[in-house]
Amino acid sequence: xxxxxxxxxxxxxxxxxxxxxxxxxxxxxxxxxxxxxxxxxxxxxxxxxxxxxxxxxxxxxxxxxxxxxxxxxxxxxxxxxxxxxxxxxxxxxxxxxxxxxxxxxxxxxxxxxxxxxxxxxxxxxxxxxxxxxxxxxxxxxxxxxxxxxxxxxxxxxxxxxxxxxxxxxxxxxxxxxxxxxxxxxxxxxxxxxxxxxxxxxxxxxxxxxxxxxxxxxxxxxxxxxxxxxxxxxxxxxxx
Amino acid sequence: xxxxxxxxxxxxxxxxxxxxxxxxxxxxxxxxxxxxxxxxxxxxxxxxxxxxxxxxxxxxxxxxxxxxxxxxxxxxxxxxxxxxxxxxxxxxxxxxxxxxxxxxxxxxxxxxxxxxxxxxxxxxxxxxxxxxxxxxxxxxxxxxxxxxxxxxxxx
Numbered sequence: 001x002x003x004x005x006x007x008x009x010x011x012x013x014x015x016x017x018x019x020x021x022x023x024x025x026x027x028x029x030x031x032x033x034x035x036x037x038x039x040x041x042x043x044x045x046x047x048x049x050x051x052x053x054x055x056x057x058x059x060x061x062x063x064x065x066x067x068x069x070x071x072x073x074x075x076x077x078x079x080x081x082x083x084x085x086x087x088x089x090x091x092x093x094x095x096x097x098x099x100x101x102x103x104x105x106x107x108x109x110x111x112x113x114x115x116x117x118x119x120x121x122x123x124x125x126x127x128x129x130x131x132x133x134x135x136x137x138x139x140x141x142x143x144x145x146x147x148x149x150x151x152x153x154x155x156x157x158x159x160x161x162x163x164x165x166x167x168x169x170x171x172x173x174x175x176x177x178x179x180x181x182x183x184x185x186x187x188x189x190x191x192x193x194x195x196x197x198x199x200x201x202x203x204x205x206x207x208x209x210x211x212x213x214x215x216x217x218x219x220x221x222x223x224x225x226x227x228x229x230x231x232x233x234x235x236x237x238x239x
Numbered sequence: 240x241x242x243x244x245x246x247x248x249x250x251x252x253x254x255x256x257x258x259x260x261x262x263x264x265x266x267x268x269x270x271x272x273x274x275x276x277x278x279x280x281x282x283x284x285x286x287x288x289x290x291x292x293x294x295x296x297x298x299x300x301x302x303x304x305x306x307x308x309x310x311x312x313x314x315x316x317x318x319x320x321x322x323x324x325x326x327x328x329x330x331x332x333x334x335x336x337x338x339x340x341x342x343x344x345x346x347x348x349x350x351x352x353x354x355x356x357x358x359x360x361x362x363x364x365x366x367x368x369x370x371x372x373x374x375x376x377x378x379x380x381x382x383x384x385x386x387x388x389x390x391x392x393x394x
Contacts (some may be wrong), residue, residue, distance in 0.1 A: 063252075065241060068259075070258070070259065071259075071260070072259035072260075073241045073242060073243035073244070073258045073259075074241070074258075075240075075248075075254070075255060075256040077243045077250070077255050079252060079253060080251075080252035080253025083286075086372045139289075139290075140290065141288055141289070142286075164392045180341040
């Protein structure tokens with residue numbers, strides 16, 4: 001009888017370990033799916049600098065080389081420029097891209113300010129329909145066909161957007177979005193997070209609110225910072 | 240690196256570049272080889288607009304004082320060996336070569352320089368525009384850096 005109880009106990013422990021392992025595995029899968037935007041169509045927010053394309057080439061974003069629809073060899077400077085560049089990785093075959101193609105002429109002016117340069121990057125002629133690209137690309141929009149750029153930036157899905165800071169060559173933000181409004185939102189947030197024009201900090205990194213309080217003569221510990229005028233009691237959490 | 244039509248360009252950091260084929264019925268100058276397509280190279284320190292002329296019209300207008308535009312324009316075979324293209328080898332530019340009156344179409348503050356030469360049995364015009372003539376001493380070394388990374392193969 002004792003032996004049976006011991007065997008049962010061991011079996012229960014093993015089953016418990018198995019269940020825990022399965023739960024952890026499931027959690028990993030769910031986490032990965034979340035990062036890929038599953039369940040939130042068109043709103044993958046890999047955002048900011050945490051997942052930028054390979055801190056490759058000594059941490060700077062690679063320039064884009066490829067061809068134009070007229071067959072020219074072209075090179076677009078992305079790093080070392082005086083302006084940000086928004087790379088829009090679009091394809092003619094993805095349904096989520098259609099609205100973005102249609103909105104190309106008007107939808108991007110607000111992203112990162114007027115000096116942000118938009119470059120549409122499609123895959124090379126071996127993977128894209130050039131005639132369809134001609135139909136979809138508005139006049140005056142820069143389009144480069146470069147499968148290499150898709151590889152360099154490790155583009156996981158289309159549509160996909162990468163905003164590069166020109167002077168530093170660092171990727172400010174990236175992600176997938178299904179509309180230009182979402183692109184604007186995604187990249188504006190990334191710009192704010194990156195610190196360029198960050199609204200809550202000033203040049204020396206000090207919180208803007210702290211600086212304004214200091215100028216008003218309100219320093220850390222000032223009783224006026226606390227609702228009950230007792231410093232150090234829980235930062236204004238009193239009733 | 241951009242390569243097309245036997246021309247290789249090592250593009251400096253932050254520059255734009257494009258090598259395209261112009262129409263063979265070019266009429267602005269005697270490009271020769273009627274009907275033949277010839278390459279044009281544009282390099283700029285600024286975003287090159289998608290619509291621009293062979294010698295930079297449409298681009299020079301948006302240059303700022305720190306910008307540079309380098310144009311390499313190939314002429315037809317019959318130009319090789321003519322006095323205009325007698326100079327051999329890819330030129331290097333000098334600040335003294337630049338002047339506001341050398342522009343295809345003068346723009347206040349800017350200056351240009353033009354060189355005709357042959358390389359690898361091919362005839363070219365090199366045309367360079369500086370965003371600010373007053374800054375020619377600082378800008379010219381950048382031009383020569385680009386020219387040092389330019390390779391022209393025989394046809």
